[in-house]
Amino acid sequence: xxxxxVITGLGATTPIGGDVQTLWTNALAGTPGAKTLEHDWVExxxxxxxxxxxxxxxxxxxxxxPETRRMDRSTQLGMVxxxxxxxxxxxxxPGDEGYDLDPExxxxxxxxxIGGVWTLIDSWDTLRERGPRxxxxxxxxxxxPNGAAGAISLDLGAQGGARTAVSACASGVEALDVALExxxxxxxxxxxxxxxxxxxxxxxxxxxxxxxxxxxxxxxPASASRPYDLDRDGFVMGEGAGALVVETEEHxxxxxxxxxxxxxxxxxxxxxHHITAPDPEALGASRALRRALESAGAExxxxxxxxxxxTSTPVGxxxxxxxxxxxxxxxxxxxxxxxxxSQTGHLLGAAGAVESVLTVKxxxxxxxxxxxxxxNQDPEMPLDVVTGSPRDLGDKQxxxxxxxxxxxxxxAVAAFRTY
Amino acid sequence: MADKNEILAGLAEIVNxxxxxxxxxxxxxxxxxxDLDIDSISMMTIxxxxxxxxxxxxxxxxxxNLATVGDAVDFIANAQG
Numbered sequence: 001x002x003x004x005x006v007i008t009g010l011g012a013t014t015p016i017g018g019d020v021q022t023l024w025t026n027a028l029a030g031t032p033g034a035k036t037l038e039h040d041w042v043e044x045x046x047x048x049x050x051x052x053x054x055x056x057x058x059x060x061x062x063x064x065x066p067e068t069r070r071m072d073r074s075t076q077l078g079m080v081x082x083x084x085x086x087x088x089x090x091x092x093x094p095g096d097e098g099y100d101l102d103p104e105x106x107x108x109x110x111x112x113x114i115g116g117v118w119t120l121i122d123s124w125d126t127l128r129e130r131g132p133r134x135x136x137x138x139x140x141x142x143x144x145p146n147g148a149a150g151a152i153s154l155d156l157g158a159q160g161g162a163r164t165a166v167s168a169c170a171s172g173v174e175a176l177d178v179a180l181e182x183x184x185x186x187x188x189x190x191x192x193x194x195x196x197x198x199x200x201x202x203x204x205x206x207x208x209x210x211x212x213x214x215x216x217x218x219x220x221p222a223s224a225s226r227p228y229d230l231d232r233d234g235f236v237m238g239e240g241a242g243a244l245v246v247e248t249e250e251h252x253x254x255x256x257x258x259x260x261x262x263x264x265x266x267x268x269x270x271x272x273h274h275i276t277a278p279d280p281e282a283l284g285a286s287r288a289l290r291r292a293l294e295s296a297g298a299e300x301x302x303x304x305x306x307x308x309x310x311t312s313t314p315v316g317x318x319x320x321x322x323x324x325x326x327x328x329x330x331x332x333x334x335x336x337x338x339x340x341x342s343q344t345g346h347l348l349g350a351a352g353a354v355e356s357v358l359t360v361k362x363x364x365x366x367x368x369x370x371x372x373x374x375x376n377q378d379p380e381m382p383l384d385v386v387t388g389s390p391r392d393l394g395d396k397q398x399x400x401x402x403x404x405x406x407x408x409x410x411x412a413v414a415a416f417r418t419y
Numbered sequence: 420m421a422d423k424n425e426i427l428a429g430l431a432e433i434v435n436x437x438x439x440x441x442x443x444x445x446x447x448x449x450x451x452x453x454d455l456d457i458d459s460i461s462m463m464t465i466x467x468x469x470x471x472x473x474x475x476x477x478x479x480x481x482x483x484n485l486a487t488v489g490d491a492v493d494f495i496a497n498a499q500g
Contacts, residue, residue: 066439070460133470137463 005183005264006419008257009089009245010357011081011194015238016343018057019084023354024361026343027369028390032222033344034236041202049214051221052200053238053345070138071151072116077241077350078148078196079155082110085243086156086192090257094157100255107160107188108153109178110243111171111195113349113406115145118201148196148241160188168406169309170268171195172242172352176414177266179246180295189251194243195353205237211276213313225346226373227310227317227339228381235311238345242353244360260364264399264417265296271409278319278405285323288411289401293327296415298399300331305368305393305400307359308383310339311346320403321381336391337383338362339371352404356414359402363418366393421473421499426492433468434488437461447489455488475499 010020015033017023033053042050059076060068068076092099119142126134141147146164153162161182165174172195179193208214215234217224225236246263269291271284278285293300309320325332340358347354362368368391377385397418404412421429431445438461451457457465466477469491475498477485485491 064439066437069437133467137460 003184003186004249004262005180005246006249006252006259007244007261007263007360007416008247008252008259009085009091010260010360011084011088011243012241012354012357013055013057013059013077013080014240014344014347014354015053015055018055020088020357020361022056023357027340027358028367030370030372031343032372033238034221034224036221037200045202045206047202047205048209049205049216050218051224051236052205053236054200055240070142072119072142072147073198074112074116074196075142075148075151077198077239078110078194078243079151081194081196081241081243082152082192083155085194085245089245091190091245093155101190103157103159105160105189106156106158107182107191108149108156108158108162109165109175109182109191109193110149110152110162111165111175111349111353112145112148113166113168113171113197114199114204116143116147117199117204119143121201121203152192156192158192167410167412168408169346169348169351170404170406170410170412171349172354173266173356173402173404173412173414174268174410175353176244176246176263176356177268177412180263180266183246183248190245190247192243193246194241195350196241197348197350198239199348200237200239208237215312223373225312225342227308227312227342227371228377228383228385229374230376230378232312232314232317234313235341236345238347239350240344240347240354241350242357244353244356259419261360262417262419263414264298265292265294265415267291267295267413269411271411273409275409276407278316280319280322282319282323282326284409285320285403285405285411286326288413289323289327292401292413292415296399296417298415298417300328302399303328303335303401304398305359305362306335306337307355307362307400307402308337308339309403309405311341318381320405321383324383333384335384336368337385338369339385340369342372342374352402352412355404356402359400359416362393363398363400363416366395367391368393423492423496426473426495427488429472430469430488430491433465433472437464437468445488447487447492449488450486451488469495473499
């Protein structure tokens with residue numbers, strides 16, 4: 001008997017909202033998160049792309065100062081989202097009055113694409129300019145990609161394992177697959193899952209630009225992220241974090257938790273095709289979609305909504321369409337698509353986590369968020385994209401998917417069901 | 420050159436920056452570990468910042484002897500001497 005898994009808490013800090021409610025309100029309205037960067041390093045290093053989608057609320061405004069000094073920005077953002085989700089779920093921490101969790105049955109699955117890139121590069125500058133004595137003793141725990149998972153496990157008193165999926169832009173959804181595995185194996189009752197990224201740093205900005213992956217619409221950042229549009233020219237770098245409390249239905253019901261949706265299934269596949277380019281036939285992505293539906297015990301006709309990966313690159317959006325078409329066939333016209341990166345930008349390792357939060361909200365509120373900047377839809381991708389105003393999903397039992405794909409040929413799909 | 424009151428005030432600022440403790444709590448009779456709850460990692464950061472602020476060397480093997488804030492003030496005053 002497979003254990004049924006449910007989502008009971010949500011958290012997010014993003015370019016269009018520092019909490020889930022603000023994110024959701026803005027995602028329904030259609031709110032561009034990208035702005036011209038005001039950092040002196042943009043001009044200093046002559047960056048070809050001068051805009052990005054920075055978080056709406058600086059983590060230093062939320063966290064205590066000694067905490068921020070010991071955490072890379074990526075861990076800071078992850079901590080903010082994780083605490084929101086934990087509190088939203090009504091869960092407590094060891095030492096809290098009335099703490100009644102078994103800490104050995106509480107786990108963390110927190111992903112990132114890059115990890116502590118600011119710390120790594122700042123520390124190298126410190127070493128070169130001021131010598132080894134000035135290199136902070138916290139450098140290693142701050143730069144390591146598992147830094148967020150470790151720090152969050154400490155904060156929540158989670159002793160059931162703290163894992164870190166690292167699969168570039170698929171990381172956030174892979175974190176949910178890891179959580180699902182831990183829970184279905186019976187290794188934990190509650191998992192804080194999510195992903196974080198803080199890579200709006202001159203080096204990744206220069207590197208992604210060098211790869212011709214970023215939009216160059218420096219004169220109009222708000223319209224730069226335009227998935228499925230004929231004039232799309234690249235993704236918009238974003239930062240932020242998303243977190244979801246996943247627990248067994250039994251555990252959630254026993255404590256009377258509010259249940260937003262079921263985490264019905266998930267799947268991971270790899271292309272083995274090219275290190276950065278997606279497989280044009282999208283065989284790996286198609287397999288991930290089929291296996292996620294199988295894992296969820298869902299029929300094609302159950303699916304009403306997909307939060308697509310859709311980064312707004314010329315080459316990336318089409319293979320995802322090909323995968324959806326090959327799996328859904330004619331039913332695809334009954335599936336509404338939201339490309340929320342049009343609003344948030346691309347949060348890399350946090351993208352799948354924030355988009356899973358939005359997918360869960362869509363099912364719970366029965367409304368799909370909008371895609372902005374879709375002025376001339378590419379006729380090669382005839383999808384039913386939600387634009388203008390949110391789409392009513394109706395009150396029947398239904399399944400929604402969240403897709404994330406990453407450099408390295410990683411494909412990750414999570415399947416959620418209304419509860 | 421700073422006198423002991425100035426060293427104490429400077430140390431208190433460094434401790435505040437690292438830990439968030441109020442500067443008034445950083446008094447000479449306070450133990451770094453027992454009273455101020457400063458762990459070895461924060462202590463190393465405080466030491467390195469104090470070296471820079473007061474232009475002294477505090478060898479790593481000396482750090483374990485600096486049990487209280489007063490010990491650190493005395494060491495820095497002597498090292499400056």
